[in-house]
Amino acid sequence: MSDRILIVRTINVEEMGPLLDACRSRWPSARICVLTSPNRREELCSDGRIGEAIEYSASGSGFGSPWNDGRDYDALVVPIRNARGWGYGNVWESVAAVTAKSFWVAAWSHNLRSVSLRRMLFRARMERFLGFACGIGARGFAYLFLLRCRLRKNRKGS
Amino acid sequence: MTTAPLQRVSVAILSYNRRDELHKTLNAVCRPEYPWREVLVADNGSTDGTVEFVRNAFPDVRLLALDRNIGIEASNRAYLAATAPWVLSLDDDSAPAVESFDVLAEELAREPQVAALALSVRRSASALERTSSSEIAYGFSSAGVLFNRAAIESIGPYDPELFLFTNELHWTARALLQGWRIRKYSGAVVVHRSASRNRHSSKHAFYYSRNLLLFLLRYAPTAQKAAMMSSYFRELLVCSLLHRTGVYLRACNSAWRIGAATREKIQPLPEDVFRSINPDLRAGFGYLG
Structure with missing residues (x-):
């Protein structure tokens, strides 16, 4: 296993600094690779703490399609903007095939916490199910919302 | 630097409870190299002494001190109070990074149908590759944009009911619907320090x-x-x-x-x-x- 860690997804510069510092203190000699969108790559390359910025190209915004560069990593880190890690199912599903010795979330983008890939993928499936279930109610609500505005218009017009 | 072009620009800064950040911004803006027509600060009823600080430390700044937080409506008031044909909108934690605003003002004179010129808003001034080209854009940030005052009068200012966030998106839609254009100009850089206070909640x-x-x-x-x-x-x-x-x-x-x-x-x-x-x-x- 090579001495290399992978940070999956990028966050803003203020949060990226503490995240890189946290990674550097846990894995002092590791080369830090960051998987990022093409438009952030140049900006990341200029940061001396980042060893490699890898482009993740997806059709839409955010993660969705599977990604794996075939390399082995010491650790895979997903920075999250909450404490528990909910809401990042698509990210975990995208990198599920990456070979890493350990998996981590960076709570609030800097507090490293070890997690199990299996557990995160289970959460991803739950999120998907929730999305499906909420979709039914959301569709009804959207039509109701639009109808209400139309009714108002007719009432004003009459 | 020639004086004339920047005399066609007023600076409008929105502030709310970030006195120290505003201090840095005013230090960067109120410099002899930038002979703006005027600098306006619209304060949304700050309780951290911002108003007193600006009055004492920057007496030449036109201060619109509001008694309560009315969100982006405060920006609207500053834009409409500005007397120059172009209004440079900044946040209390953003400031121009380079001395290229005279070139910029000349560029504006060539583009009367431009409603807003989105500047290059960056997190830091380092590692910048600047070009002086401008291109069609479909969005901007109030932390670094030059408004054509004629466009603000024609389109109207930000929708006040939004109060905060995405106001630029709504304004862009209205500008495009009225046939105005928005351009992005990467020759002028604004550094947005994105102070953490008031930002995550x-x-x-x-x-x-x-x-x-x-x-x-x-x-x-x-x-x-x-x-x-x-x-x-x-x-x-x-x-x-x-x-x-x-x-x-x-x-x-x-x-x-x-x-x-x-x-x-x-x-x-x-x-x-x-x-x-x-x-x-x-x-x-x-x-x-």
């Missing part, structure tokens, strides 16, 4: 989600409006469950009321224009709760 999530819903309601193309709103509602519902918060439901409720009350603002954009604006429809933006 449930308020952030509330206003962002509510205003995006209103954006979809008003400007999404008619054929896709229902599908887009439904998809965004789903995101908000999922986020409410995952983060165990009622903030997104409150945002829906508020959008429900404002949407119906401001029904006359519904003006769907053509599909290609809406696609170009490309609003970020991920729920949970900025919410750390």
Whole structure:
């Protein structure tokens, strides 16, 4: 296993600094690779703490399609903007095939916490199910919302 | 640097409870190299001594001291109070980084149909590759944009009911619908320090989600409006469950009321224009709760 860690997804510069510092203190000699969108790559390359910025190209915004560069990593880190890690199912599903010795979330983008890939993928499936279930109610609500505005218009017009 | 071009620019800064950040910004703006027509600070009723500080330390700054926080309406007042034909809008934590604003003002004179010139807003001034080209854009940030005052008068200022966040998105839609253009000019750089204070809270999530819903309601193309709103509602519902918060439901409720009350603002954009604006429809933006 090579001495290399992978940070999956990028966050803003203020949060990226503490995240890189946290990674550097846990894995002092590791080369830090960051998987990022093409438009952030140049900006990341200029940061001396980042060893490699890898482009993740997806059709839409955010993660969705599977990604794996075939390399082995010491650790895979997903920075999250909450404490528990909910809401990042698509990210975990995208990198599920990456070979890493350990998996981590960076709570609030800097507090490293070890997690199990299996557990995160289970959460991803739950999120998907929730999305499906909420979709039914959301569709009804959207039509109701639009109808209400139309009714108002007719009432004003009459 | 020639004096004349910058005399055609007023600077308008919105401030709220970030006195130290505003101090840095005013230090960067009020310099002899930048002979602006005037510098205005619209303070949203800060309670940290911002108003007194500006009065004492920067007596030449025109101060619009409001007695309470009225959100982006304070920016509107500053834009309309400005006397120059161009208004450089800054946040209290953003400031021009390079001395290229004279070239910029000359560029503006060549483009009378430009409603706003989006400047290159960066997190830091280092490692910049600047070009002086300008290109068509479909968005900007109030932290670094030059408004054509004639456009503000014609289009109207930001929608005051939005209060905070996505106001630029709504204004862009209105400008494009009226035939104005927005251009991005990378020759002038504004460094946005993005101070953490006031930035991450449930308020952030509330206003962002509510205003995006209103954006979809008003400007999404008619054929896709229902599908887009439904998809965004789903995101908000999922986020409410995952983060165990009622903030997104409150945002829906508020959008429900404002949407119906401001029904006359519904003006769907053509599909290609809406696609170009490309609003970020991920729920949970900025919410750390």
